[in-house]
Amino acid sequence: MENFRFSMPTEVIFGKGTEKEVGAATKRIGTRVLLHYGSERVRKSGLLDAVIRSLKEAGVVHVELGGVQPNPRLALVKEGIRICREKKLDAILAVGGGSVIDAAKAVGVGVPYSGDVWDFYTGKAKPTTMLPLGVVLTIPAAGSEASQSSVITNDEGSYKRALDIEVIRPRFAILNPELTFTLPTYQTAAGAADIMSHIIERYFTNVDHVDLTDRLCEATLKTVIHNVPIALAEPSNYHARAEIMWAGAIAHNDLLSTGRVGDWATHMIEHELSALYDVTHGAGLAVVFPAWMQLTYRHDLKRFVQFAVRVWGIEEDFAEPERTALEGIARLKAYWKSIGLPVTLGELGVPTDRIEEMAERAVSYGPVGHFIPIKKREALEILKLAS
Amino acid sequence: MENFRFSMPTEVIFGKGTEKEVGAATKRIGTRVLLHYGSERVRKSGLLDAVIRSLKEAGVVHVELGGVQPNPRLALVKEGIRICREKKLDAILAVGGGSVIDAAKAVGVGVPYSGDVWDFYTGKAKPTTMLPLGVVLTIPAAGSEASQSSVITNDEGSYKRALDIEVIRPRFAILNPELTFTLPTYQTAAGAADIMSHIIERYFTNVDHVDLTDRLCEATLKTVIHNVPIALAEPSNYHARAEIMWAGAIAHNDLLSTGRVGDWATHMIEHELSALYDVTHGAGLAVVFPAWMQLTYRHDLKRFVQFAVRVWGIEEDFAEPERTALEGIARLKAYWKSIGLPVTLGELGVPTDRIEEMAERAVSYGPVGHFIPIKKREALEILKLAS
Numbered sequence: 134m135e136n137f138r139f140s141m142p143t144e145v146i147f148g149k150g151t152e153k154e155v156g157a158a159t160k161r162i163g164t165r166v167l168l169h170y171g172s173e174r175v176r177k178s179g180l181l182d183a184v185i186r187s188l189k190e191a192g193v194v195h196v197e198l199g200g201v202q203p204n205p206r207l208a209l210v211k212e213g214i215r216i217c218r219e220k221k222l223d224a225i226l227a228v229g230g231g232s233v234i235d236a237a238k239a240v241g242v243g244v245p246y247s248g249d250v251w252d253f254y255t256g257k258a259k260p261t262t263m264l265p266l267g268v269v270l271t272i273p274a275a276g277s278e279a280s281q282s283s284v285i286t287n288d289e290g291s292y293k294r295a296l297d298i299e300v301i302r303p304r305f306a307i308l309n310p311e312l313t314f315t316l317p318t319y320q321t322a323a324g325a326a327d328i329m330s331h332i333i334e335r336y337f338t339n340v341d342h343v344d345l346t347d348r349l350c351e352a353t354l355k356t357v358i359h360n361v362p363i364a365l366a367e368p369s370n371y372h373a374r375a376e377i378m379w380a381g382a383i384a385h386n387d388l389l390s391t392g393r394v395g396d397w398a399t400h401m402i403e404h405e406l407s408a409l410y411d412v413t414h415g416a417g418l419a420v421v422f423p424a425w426m427q428l429t430y431r432h433d434l435k436r437f438v439q440f441a442v443r444v445w446g447i448e449e450d451f452a453e454p455e456r457t458a459l460e461g462i463a464r465l466k467a468y469w470k471s472i473g474l475p476v477t478l479g480e481l482g483v484p485t486d487r488i489e490e491m492a493e494r495a496v497s498y499g500p501v502g503h504f505i506p507i508k509k510r511e512a513l514e515i516l517k518l519a520s
Numbered sequence: 521m522e523n524f525r526f527s528m529p530t531e532v533i534f535g536k537g538t539e540k541e542v543g544a545a546t547k548r549i550g551t552r553v554l555l556h557y558g559s560e561r562v563r564k565s566g567l568l569d570a571v572i573r574s575l576k577e578a579g580v581v582h583v584e585l586g587g588v589q590p591n592p593r594l595a596l597v598k599e600g601i602r603i604c605r606e607k608k609l610d611a612i613l614a615v616g617g618g619s620v621i622d623a624a625k626a627v628g629v630g631v632p633y634s635g636d637v638w639d640f641y642t643g644k645a646k647p648t649t650m651l652p653l654g655v656v657l658t659i660p661a662a663g664s665e666a667s668q669s670s671v672i673t674n675d676e677g678s679y680k681r682a683l684d685i686e687v688i689r690p691r692f693a694i695l696n697p698e699l700t701f702t703l704p705t706y707q708t709a710a711g712a713a714d715i716m717s718h719i720i721e722r723y724f725t726n727v728d729h730v731d732l733t734d735r736l737c738e739a740t741l742k743t744v745i746h747n748v749p750i751a752l753a754e755p756s757n758y759h760a761r762a763e764i765m766w767a768g769a770i771a772h773n774d775l776l777s778t779g780r781v782g783d784w785a786t787h788m789i790e791h792e793l794s795a796l797y798d799v800t801h802g803a804g805l806a807v808v809f810p811a812w813m814q815l816t817y818r819h820d821l822k823r824f825v826q827f828a829v830r831v832w833g834i835e836e837d838f839a840e841p842e843r844t845a846l847e848g849i850a851r852l853k854a855y856w857k858s859i860g861l862p863v864t865l866g867e868l869g870v871p872t873d874r875i876e877e878m879a880e881r882a883v884s885y886g887p888v889g890h891f892i893p894i895k896k897r898e899a900l901e902i903l904k905l906a907s
Contacts, residue, residue, distance in 0.1 A: 134535075134758075134759060134762045134763070134766075135535065136534060136535025136536060136537075136538065137532075137534050137535060138531060138532065138533055138534070139531075139532045139534070140528060140529055140530060140531040140532060141527060141528040141529075142527055142528070142529040143527060144525060144526075144527040145524075145525065145526045145527060145778075146525055147523060147524050147525070147526070147778070147779070148521075148522065148523025148524060148779075149523060150523075151523065341759075342759035342762070342763070344743050344746065344747065344759075344763045345739070345740065345743040345763050345766055345767050345770070348738075348739035348740070348742055348743055349736060349739050349740070349770075351735075351739065352732070352735035352736050352738065352739040353732065353735070353736070355735055356731050356732040356735055359731065360731065371521075372521060372728075372729035372731075375521045375729070375779070376521070376729070376731045376732050379521075379732055379778065379779065380732050383732070383736075388775070391532075391534070391766065392534070392535075392762070392766065
């Protein structure tokens, strides 16, 4: 186990009807907020009205900025920064999924920074402060509601880049599973793949003696695996939706990283799919991860056997453990297929004519991944295995 | 799953050599600290000197107050409050195990309160503020390093009472597993029973659909069960000590309570053993818990079967699940015996002539426990089963 620091200061307010507490919660972080959201779906559902009513009751002034797209764009982030400065806003409230929250984080670090906010995403500068951020979550997937991550796409050049730093963690996050009852099947499934991928990225580590976090990872994965088919069959099943929603926050708040170093090559490669073809992030991960596993499993066969046995309940083949490892990978792929996700580039709608370019771009800052360093050759191999 | 709020703002600083960071960490919460500790063991080991050196380097002034006993006493808490006021101290640094940290929490809430600090432990008043508290942990057991709990014993009448409230959570906690290498066998084992009991208290709930937290509980329990025999056989095994230490904090920081209501009757009954006979808390729990289980398992047989199957790996007897449930209880008892703990009152050195009095005192504020309300009759039955 490696040395680590961990805290989880985001106040999670979880359960039925909790969106009604948003005014009081926001009041604790600011009095003039940017109300940031994505599509008009949050208005049509009545959620935006409920949030605005609660803000007004608490005496919080708000300025709306909607229009965040999946794979959120830098241009809108800059518009948010401009509005916050012009209207002298002192906090941000994000109502939506990971894209909205990620965009809100970028706005939040951008407002007090005199340079270009994109500097934080290229590593040119590090944010030290941000406008306080609150969240009302509508899609369990990205885990951004309690994470220190934000991913933004720069349209100029189609670059998708991540910022990971403690200062951007939200101050509070309202998680009401009822708000996810109306999520379409595909978004529920893609969200689940995103959650599972956050865990699997952490699971495949070269750090040994990480017993507790291994088991916490397995516990969270098994919960998602068990509950997603229930939520797909019964979209208004509160219990299943609640398990998925809480698992989504746990998967990415870095509890499961404590003492270990995750891989993250799959995320880097998927970012190139999303940047060029604007695919749903979770679906892209469902395509890339099994291919990454096929390329890397021999590097630590025991760990892949453990994944197969403990997560999927596969009986170990002690004589030929490689069979067990491969069965684990096959089960993951079959599971994602069973919940309606693509598992090949073709199924994802991504042509294979630009995979060389994607492989090159994925490693443009050097090799990616900690389990095995992935250079261009390996990235290309993974994309071929995913074809 | 029930609605809940959760955050874990305590900054955990975990790993080898981390006690050297105590000066810098303390500097962030105060400049004049009460350095609170228990026995002279921390001085003899050199830890206290190292801490004082680090404080001085950071420019933090300290006033020492040692002498905290296991089952920490109200009298010393009052002495701590007096010193903090007289010397105008603005923070507390606890160096030790759960008793020292619990005492430090009591001092911390007592300083800004004009009434008697015992009011907070009888429920007569609620603390709203406290002196900021930092911790250097030496014994993984109570989980007080990241919890919102404190248990204090009032010698006048031998009352042992708990305070549970968010405001008392430490601001930082330094956890270096190396500091636990010299722990005697019995303290390591009793600490493990304390950790396991914190999880088991949460596990046996009447709230249904708590899939994720069930699995997180099982993961943490299995980690402790696996690693304690290793640490007992090899006291300087860093990995085993690290797993136990991190598990101890997770077990009681309330992550494992999210969405559920724990039981806690066993703790209430054990408090009476400790109050009258000053036994080691973890050892007392090892005696009471199997007896509590024997009395209550029929209330939710399925949950006890799950405990047996998932935690102990027992193959379910589908025809006669009661056998599986009882085997789970027997395995817990056998495990505690195998690591050198008492599992009967006799082995604990507690005579049975006052069990009626203990049963009466345990329920002096009304029935205890949420799984099944334990009244005097049941408390007595548990103590008889433990005889």
